Amino acid sequence: MKLMSYNEVFRPRKGKEMGEVKLFWTWSSPYAQRIAWALKLKGVEYETMYEDLGNKSCLLLQYNPIHKKVPVLLHNETPICESLVILEYVDETWNSTARLLPNNPLARANVRFWAKFNDDQVLPSAFQAYVTQGAEQEKAKELTLEKLGIVEKQLIGKKFFGGETVGFLDLVFGWIAVYLEIVEETSSVKLLDKERFPLITAWTENFSQVPVVAETWPDREKLISKYRYMRQYFMSTAAASH
Amino acid sequence: MKLMSYNEVFRPRKGKEMGEVKLFWTWSSPYAQRIAWALKLKGVEYETMYEDLGNKSCLLLQYNPIHKKVPVLLHNETPICESLVILEYVDETWNSTARLLPNNPLARANVRFWAKFNDDQVLPSAFQAYVTQGAEQEKAKELTLEKLGIVEKQLIGKKFFGGETVGFLDLVFGWIAVYLEIVEETSSVKLLDKERFPLITAWTENFSQVPVVAETWPDREKLISKYRYMRQYFMSTAAASH
Known part of the structure; x- marks a missing residue:
């Protein structure tokens, strides 16, 4: 290289x-x-x-x-x-424009910690809820709700995870705004409860209005169709490997 | 915070x-x-x-x-x-002394990629070989050898993963030098074959001679005893959860 x-x-x-x-x-x-x-x-x-x-x-x-x-x-x-x-x-x-990560090493460590938490725990547990059903899905749902509860606390007093403007963590957690509703619809599981997670819900709204996010928002019907298809695929693959 | x-x-x-x-x-x-x-x-x-x-x-x-x-x-x-x-x-x-990560963004990306590969794949597969036996251990062993083969290639033409001096990746892969032999001894599994992995073997020697590594090297007998105990613990926990 x-x-x-x-x-x-x-x-x-x-x-x-x-x-x-x-x-x-x-x-x-x-x-x-x-x-x-x-x-x-x-x-x-x-x-x-x-x-x-x-x-x-x-x-x-x-x-x-x-x-x-x-x-x-x-x-x-x-x-x-x-x-x-x-x-x-x-x-x-591309560091001449606004930075995604903060400058302060402690704040950077904080961002990296939560990014890893998302990728290791929040996203995988939601994925489990997406590709399961019955008791297995119920278990994955409870785990996802627990993880989302931890994420919720990171938004106290903030418009974005990055503070007043979008930062690194907003892009990492961005899947919650775009894809979680699709998972709910295609897997018949409720994850993003407005009453339980008011801050994530408000952030979802704020994030979806960021111009680059709004402009690139995938077509909902196309997403639903793709996610229905992928769910069948993942579930049959999992069944075959048991 | x-x-x-x-x-x-x-x-x-x-x-x-x-x-x-x-x-x-x-x-x-x-x-x-x-x-x-x-x-x-x-x-x-x-x-x-x-x-x-x-x-x-x-x-x-x-x-x-x-x-x-x-x-x-x-x-x-x-x-x-x-x-x-x-x-x-x-x-x-503590950035006034030698940096662990290189300055070049591409080289930094490379280091982060392999650090994640170690933590997500190499170390977990070796851990599996450590806490299993029989066919399950054989499978974990093969996977570990495959991953180590990928790591081996990262050392071509280099004394350390960081080049001429110890860097970020040497600390991340450092467990191979200190703990892999303990895993082999306590789990009766051969992983670090000198013929198969000459570069990792040479690096292990180089790494163990770095002063801060040599000075902090844990007592072998104490490690063996602890790793034997932990293996029993992990295996009984796994058996109980089946």
């Missing part, structure tokens, strides 16, 4: 002046969506490489041989994988 | 001038060990708070209520949790 020099990367440029940027993604992936938001917030021009996860491209397998997953960010032909890693890379590389 | 200002944190000071530092840890934990190495590499004076994980202290539960785990770094009474998050915090806070 050829690395650019520090000075080369850190000259304050953006968009195509910084070299070619391509994003391998799938429109229905919460992990890919957060990178699209970050690039748009930073004003970075990029080319979208659409991936069909049922029939992955040779390029995706070449650029992410370890995980074989989207998103992959390709910057000047060099791939960067894992969505939280990509988010930090985007923030450090 | 009271945050210090950016300037306050970034004045180049170290040790006690930067405020009080305490590390909640257990001597046999690979996750806690990497923080001790980092603090010692940075020359940060700290107080060790010994935790008995069979009887966790009120302070540990107070400072890490989400995960209730070591390590926790307490800096001026503010807790930082999750070992990779702590490593980045240590590197950003």
Whole structure:
């Protein structure tokens, strides 16, 4: 992997002046969506490489041989994988615009802690509620509600997780605004109760009005259809492996 | 959580001038060990708070209520949790000495990618080989060998994962040098084959000679005894939950 020099990367440029940027993604992936938001917030021009996860491209397998997953960010032909890693890379590389991570090391540690908590615990438990039914779903639902209760507390006194403006954590938790309602609809499970989670509910509203989020909001009917299909697929795969 | 200002944190000071530092840890934990190495590499004076994980202290539960785990770094009474998050915090806070992460954003992304790969895949698969037996252990062993094969390739042409000197990734993969042989001995499973992994084997030798690593190397007999005990505990817990 050829690395650019520090000075080369850190000259304050953006968009195509910084070299070619391509994003391998799938429109229905919460992990890919957060990178699209970050690039748009930073004003970075990029080319979208659409991936069909049922029939992955040779390029995706070449650029992410370890995980074989989207998103992959390709910057000047060099791939960067894992969505939280990509988010930090985007923030450090296109650093002449507003930063996604705060400057203070303690605040940064706080953001990284909650981002990991989301990816390790909140999102996976909601995914479990999405692909199960009956008693198993009830258990996953309770776990998700418990995790969302912890997330709720992080919004006390704040409009966004980042404070007054959207930051790193808003992009990480962004799936709650866009996809949780789709999970509820397709899996007949109630997760985002307005009474129980008033702060997350208010944040969902605020987040959905952020221009780059509103502009890229996926079509609801298309999402419902895709998520219904994926649910069947995941449930049959799980049944087959038992 | 009271945050210090950016300037306050970034004045180049170290040790006690930067405020009080305490590390909640257990001597046999690979996750806690990497923080001790980092603090010692940075020359940060700290107080060790010994935790008995069979009887966790009120302070540990107070400072890490989400995960209730070591390590926790307490800096001026503010807790930082999750070992990779702590490593980045240590590197950003005590930044007047050699940095653990490289400066180049692409190289940093690379380090973060492999650190996550270790924590999500390599270490958990070795842990599985440690707490199983028979066919289940054989499966975990094969998976661990596969993951170690991927790690091996990251050392081509290098003395350390960080290049000529120890860096972030060496601390993250450090458990391979200290604990893998203990796992092999206590679980009767061969993982670090010298013929198969010559580069990891050479790195293990180099890493063990780094002064802060050599000075803090845990007593082998004590480790064997502790790891034998923990193996019995984990296996009986797993059996009870089936």
